[in-house]
Amino acid sequence: MSYIRKxxxxxxxxxxxLVRKLKPILGFTPNHVHLFKMAFYHRSMNQxxxxxxxxxxxxxxxxxxxxxxxxxxxxxxxxxxKDEGFLTKMRSKIVKRNTLNDIADNMGLDxxxxxxxxxxxSSSMMGNALEALVGAIYIEFGYDKTSEYVIxxxxxxxxxxxxxxxxxxxxxxxxxxxxQKNNKEVNFxxxxxxxxxxxxxxxxxxxxxxxxIALGEDFSKKSAEQKAANFALQFLKVD
Amino acid sequence: MSYIRKxxxxxxxxxxxLVRKLKPILGFTPNHVHLFKMAFYHRSMNQxxxxxxxxxxxxxxxxxxxxxxxxxxxxxxxxxxKDEGFLTKMRSKIVKRNTLNDIADNMGLDxxxxxxxxxxxSSSMMGNALEALVGAIYIEFGYDKTSEYVIxxxxxxxxxxxxxxxxxxxxxxxxxxxxQKNNKEVNFxxxxxxxxxxxxxxxxxxxxxxxxIALGEDFSKKSAEQKAANFALQFLKVD
Numbered sequence: 001m002s003y004i005r006k007x008x009x010x011x012x013x014x015x016x017x018l019v020r021k022l023k024p025i026l027g028f029t030p031n032h033v034h035l036f037k038m039a040f041y042h043r044s045m046n047q048x049x050x051x052x053x054x055x056x057x058x059x060x061x062x063x064x065x066x067x068x069x070x071x072x073x074x075x076x077x078x079x080x081x082k083d084e085g086f087l088t089k090m091r092s093k094i095v096k097r098n099t100l101n102d103i104a105d106n107m108g109l110d111x112x113x114x115x116x117x118x119x120x121x122s123s124s125m126m127g128n129a130l131e132a133l134v135g136a137i138y139i140e141f142g143y144d145k146t147s148e149y150v151i152x153x154x155x156x157x158x159x160x161x162x163x164x165x166x167x168x169x170x171x172x173x174x175x176x177x178x179x180q181k182n183n184k185e186v187n188f189x190x191x192x193x194x195x196x197x198x199x200x201x202x203x204x205x206x207x208x209x210x211x212x213i214a215l216g217e218d219f220s221k222k223s224a225e226q227k228a229a230n231f232a233l234q235f236l237k238v239d
Numbered sequence: 240m241s242y243i244r245k246x247x248x249x250x251x252x253x254x255x256x257l258v259r260k261l262k263p264i265l266g267f268t269p270n271h272v273h274l275f276k277m278a279f280y281h282r283s284m285n286q287x288x289x290x291x292x293x294x295x296x297x298x299x300x301x302x303x304x305x306x307x308x309x310x311x312x313x314x315x316x317x318x319x320x321k322d323e324g325f326l327t328k329m330r331s332k333i334v335k336r337n338t339l340n341d342i343a344d345n346m347g348l349d350x351x352x353x354x355x356x357x358x359x360x361s362s363s364m365m366g367n368a369l370e371a372l373v374g375a376i377y378i379e380f381g382y383d384k385t386s387e388y389v390i391x392x393x394x395x396x397x398x399x400x401x402x403x404x405x406x407x408x409x410x411x412x413x414x415x416x417x418x419q420k421n422n423k424e425v426n427f428x429x430x431x432x433x434x435x436x437x438x439x440x441x442x443x444x445x446x447x448x449x450x451x452i453a454l455g456e457d458f459s460k461k462s463a464e465q466k467a468a469n470f471a472l473q474f475l476k477v478d
Contacts, residue, residue, distance in 0.1 A: 058322065065307045072300060073377075084296035084299065087300050088300060143308075143386075144381070144383075191451065211431070
């Protein structure tokens with residue numbers, strides 16, 4: 001058997017294996033197997049500087065946007081009487097890194113991802129792969145089918161939307177509770193107050209044991225505190 | 240003529256006027272006139288606390304997401320060899336407030352917007368109305384037609400994509416130049432350096448004439464400075 005033939009067979013069987021593993025996860029057999037394979041390629045796989053790199057970051061860029069739009073429309077229709085503030089909060093609860101990581105984990109994407117990455121897998125690689133997968137599905141099927149897929153197979157299967165609705169999004173109180181539990185002293189300080197568009201504008205810092213760990217800014221002190229607390233929670237990896 | 244009839248006629252004629260004005264801007268006659276009207280309603284028009292408010296914020300939420308996805312796909316296809324970093328930068332140049340405000344202005348949305356808002360119009364109301372308009376178009380036509388419309392009628396008509404490509408996105412150098420021209424003293428200071436995920440993490444503040452006006456944070460000092468400078472430019476309304 002020729003060398004080229006051997007390589008051909010090797011990749012063919014690799015693709016076949018991927019399809020075999022993907023089918024139960026996706027519920028369909030992908031046509032553009034190379035795209036779906038790319039969705040699982042972490043950039044750690046190709047660190048060379050030559051030309052276009054083969055990894056999932058472009059697909060992730062596309063999938064992230066498409067997912068955002070699908071979730072926005074889903075919420076817009078599901079909550080016809082809620083205002084923009086509620087919709088924005090709900091969307092960020094759904095598309096935030098930790099939620100996507102959990103979904104990807106429950107979908108079993110880690111099994112595939114581990115084959116295409118070097119070294120230790122971080123949890124954020126999971127959410128990124130999920131976004132890249134949405135990007136691949138989008139290229140294969142277009143918007144409407146991807147939307148149907150995301151809503152039925154991902155959101156409805158792996159998310160409890162009503163739980164999310166109830167989930168505390170008072171970041172300041174979550175942070176205060178976490179600090180109390182972990183014996184840390186926490187302070188919120190207005191670092192700067194200025195005028196923007198003739199309105200007061202606040203810069204608030206979060207200090208834990210005297211060290212500034214996050215900042216937030218907005219037109220109200222309360223809202224700047226919430227933003228700072230949210231950043232602090234991300235920084236501390238508190239979910 | 241009965242009172243109800245009079246009101247009916249009034250609104251009918253108001254709708255007709257709106258359609259007459261919208262048609263040359265949109266290039267089509269909208270079916271869901273109420274949606275397109277809502278796209279121009281600034282929240283200043285209804286400040287009551289009773290139930291759902293009639294303004295463009297929900298449509299803006301939807302339109303913002305849809306626009307983001309359309310632009311992401313457009314760039315993904317237009318630049319098959321560019322990496323995610325380039326695509327993200329290009330997208331933010333396109334969908335950023337100032338760009339959208341300019342597009343809305345050039346489209347003539349201010350003429351319609353001024354009828355549905357109280358008091359002085361701010362430029363950001365223009366970009367918001369454009370996003371809300373995309374939301375309305377999306378509800379009327381679905382994703383594919385909206386995408387075609389946004390690309391052909393908005394992006395290609397009102398944006399010079401190659402100019403945007405070349406446009407300086409070194410926010411720090413833009414800010415330094417602006418400060419020099421306006422005789423202001425500017426400093427970048429690392430306010431805090433910590434560890435995040437075992438990597439260095441920098442909080443950088445921008446000080447103008449000694450006053451802290453913006454903050455940025457990231458894994459490299461350079462990138463944190465860029466973010467801080469970008470916020471500062473937004474704050475100072477420098478385009």
